[in-house]
Amino acid sequence: MGFVLSSLKKDIARWRQDATAILLWISVPLLIGGILTLLMSGSGAKPHGVLLIADQDDSLLSSLVAGAYSKGELAELISVEKVSAAVGREKINAGKASALLIIPRGFSDAFMQSEPVTLTLRTNPSQTILPGIITDVTRVLLDIGFYAEQLFGSEIETIRQANGNRGLDDARLAALSIAIWHKIESVAPYLFPPAIDVDIVEPPPDEPGVPFALLFLPGTILMAVMFAANGLAGDYWAEHNQGTLRRLVSTPARVTGFLAGKALAAGLIITMTGGLVLIIGFLYHGITWDKLPSSLAWIFVSGIGLFAWFGALQMMASSQRAANLLTSMLLFPLLMVGGSFFPFAALPNWIAEIGRNTPNGFIVDRLTREITATSVWAIDLQSWLIVIAMVVSGLAVCAWRLKAGFARG
């Protein structure tokens, strides 16, 4: 045990001098993960546009048309701003609104007399969705207006004139209400219930309330872990070149003690790099801190597992250059399919299935479970045993290679 600790201290002392590498292992995933998270998260708000309305008619009907855009769910998408036609044109030309609707003078009279009238709608060509919505809504409004005029033309005219005369007396108001009611009753059999009813059914979410951007966090952490594990595993060749492995095998110290010390040191450095990304993610996404110990423990053990496997690969190669080439060739495809650049939820099912079965993808999958689950220590015992098996198998290959000639070169 003494030599294990001695090896651990030795490697920590050596590796901490290479602060630039540690900084890169942290900053590169943070940069990539940060950009992806910001792109995917935003505030979660729906798109919102501005509709400029130049109401040159200034009548009850034109007010109703303008007001129709500010009702219900439409109000969440569109803000209505009343402007003069000149100001409206200026703003729409400057791209400061989604559309400009000009209601011409005489609109109300023309509408009531069923005479042709033109509403002008100018849309912002730099936007696509919102001007389209405004155009469709305007068309629907005009259709509704046409049928309303056909059905309630006389009543609307009465209200329009009464508005001009500052109100209706009670008797006329009652008569108007009765007339409208009779007309509604007469068309009710055709309108209610609707001939076609659409029932929208959405499947219940598996785990409710997981923001999509949060799914980037485990992959980003694993990117830092993979960079660190791969970088630190290169130390076997550094020791080989320094001749210290030759000296080691001529001492009575156990090779397993040396490897265990190095693995623990690597685990600490990896946990530090991955843990820093994890803490930043916790702060950004507002994850509860009671998940921190279990997440760090998972990073520590699985980080050692990845280090052990990268180390075994390094030692299997015939030269340092071949080792670096081999691990680099593996690293980036593994990151791609293993959920570090894109969460599994965003990958095609068959790629996600492959990804979850890669070593890093397996770790990302379980870390996602740990972070998003409602309870702490959500990773099952079997998964813990699998990463421990990774550690043991990787170190066993390293020990075999050290004894089989890697040390002497």
Added chain:
Amino acid sequence: MLVVDNLVKQYGDLIAVDGVSFTAGKGMVFGLLGPNGAGKSTVINCISGLLRPTGGHISVAGFDIRKEAKKAKKALGVVPQELALYEDLPAIDNLRYWGKAYGLRGEYLESRVDEVLNTAGLADRAKDLPKTFSGGMKRRLNFACGVVHKPPVMLLDEPTVGVDPQSRERLFELVEAERENGSCIVYSTHYMEEADRLCDSLAIMDHGKLIAQGTVAGLRTQLGARDVLQLSGSFPGDATKQAIRALASGGIDLEIINHEEAGLTLTLSGASQHLPAIFEALSGAGALVSETSLRSPNLETLFLLLTGKELRE
């Protein structure tokens, strides 16, 4: 202290070490002398456990290197030919680490570390990183790491390769100090002067075999008082040999060690007296001498006598 018995190391068809046997005792420096590729490092690596011998037995301080590997390794101090240091770890931490690898702990470890730092002349640079050291200082630290656990048997594999004269002298002093302390030291080198200065006993290796073994004085005796005469030029085959044989039958004690078209090496007693007769005979045989070298008996000439070639070839 160290017994190597009929050691064989084979790589496929290549026999790197062929039946090497020697014994080195307490308080002595045993030299392994031979040109590059003679098999010295392979012998050292077999003793240190870096290579598994194909055959033979090795015993260190009474422990069989195979059956009691841990005890045997604990009794060994190895100073490898190439530096074996953590260049990014302070000198003092290098010594502590290797001390712990040999099982040293606590105060004894610290006292040994201080001691070897002083002996190696590195006390004032103890906390510096070896990567800032000169080549000679690194060699001394390399040496110190091998002896920090005070081993009874030490293996020094060409420890002075690439070292400046001043540092070489310092290393010689370190080796002599260890011998004074009673260590058994196996010193591999291809520098004759190092072997001459340091070694109490010597084995000469070539092509994986021991070709001579004994004390330095004993080996000199084996050479006798014969000088070595090396001639370059043109030496026609049969005529040259006949001329030399005629000289020998005429009463001159001489012998051909090596004869090629462009060179002739002879060993003879009282060479300076017979030079005129030799040149005359060679001239009569149609030989043309362009360069002459006459050397008194030493280990180098012994190697030449045994192998027919220079030690540094």
